[in-house]
Amino acid sequence: MTVLADSALAQLIDGKQIAAAVRAEVKAAVDARLADGKRRPALRVVLVGDNPASQSYVRGKKRAGEEVGIDAETLLYPADLPQDELLAVIDQLNKDPEVDGILVQLPLPDHVDEEQVILAIDPAKDVDGFHPVSVGRLALGQSGFEPCTPAGIVEMLQRCGIETSGRDAVIVGRSNIVGRPMASLLLRRGLDATVTVCHSRTHDLPAHTRRADILIAAIGRPNFITADMVKPGAAVIDVGINRVDDATRERGYRLVGDVDFEAVREVAGWITPVPGGVGPMTIAMLLQNTLRAADARA
Secondary structure (H helix, E strand, O other): OOOOOOOOOOEEOOHHHHHHHHHHHHHHHHHHHHHOOOOOOEEEEEEEOOOHHHHHHHHHHHHHHHHOOOEEEEEEEOOOOOHHHHHHHHHHHHHOOOOOEEEEOOOOOOOOOHHHHHHHOOHHHOOOOOOHHHHHHHHOOOOOOOOHHHHHHHHHHHHOOOOOOOOEEEEEOOOOOOHHHHHHHHHOOOOOOEEEEEOOOOOOHHHHHOOOOEEEEOOOOOOOEOHHHOOOOOEEEEOOOEEEEOOOOOOOEEEEOOEOHHHHOOOOOEEOOOOOOHHHHHHHHHHHHHHHHHHHHO
């Protein structure tokens, strides 16, 4: 295996195709559970408010869960739901022996303390991988629930045969959802990358990105990573999903990533599209985590 490719245009890392393979594996495992007389894995997604993007994500999670045989139910609550009532909902789900995974869709309304909500989730049901117990296990290299987006990126790299051991991996973005856990995953024994985490205060950012064999962009700025910031032949993973105005589209906008896709694909060895790259993998890994939670509880 090699981390570099020689084609004139970067090879496309098809997140939809890889996610479909992961979902097929989860479905086969769920079918085997049912054949053994075990109950169906159960996921509960809690959505507070009517954020359109959150509603879309939740619908996708529910649909994907049903396709693989997971009992995926969404619990909808108004935006003004008091925090203590939300915590009571989580407590009830924690105690329910028929529920394996709990996901509270973020962001939450301003009056709700997200940290308190995440802390309230039973770590054994933390299929999002955001609880401090999950984060601590990841940092220590122990087994536990991995955040779905970083886990999906690792899955893509491995299934595409992109070598990580000893390679320079540069992550642009240090969020608790992607950047930080991504670094912990890539440092794990077996992946063994040499990891640099960059952010808005990094001096001479292009100097760091140009030496990356694996470049992961998760900064939330449209087309931020340009071709002159990329090492020839590198694997470029674009986590960003940004709306930009486009009068030619019916909705008046289009989705782009944090990477200038058309320009960078002429330099990189591999590249993920937006949409259709990292996004489908995030949901696939959520399903995988829910199955793992059910197996552990059994």
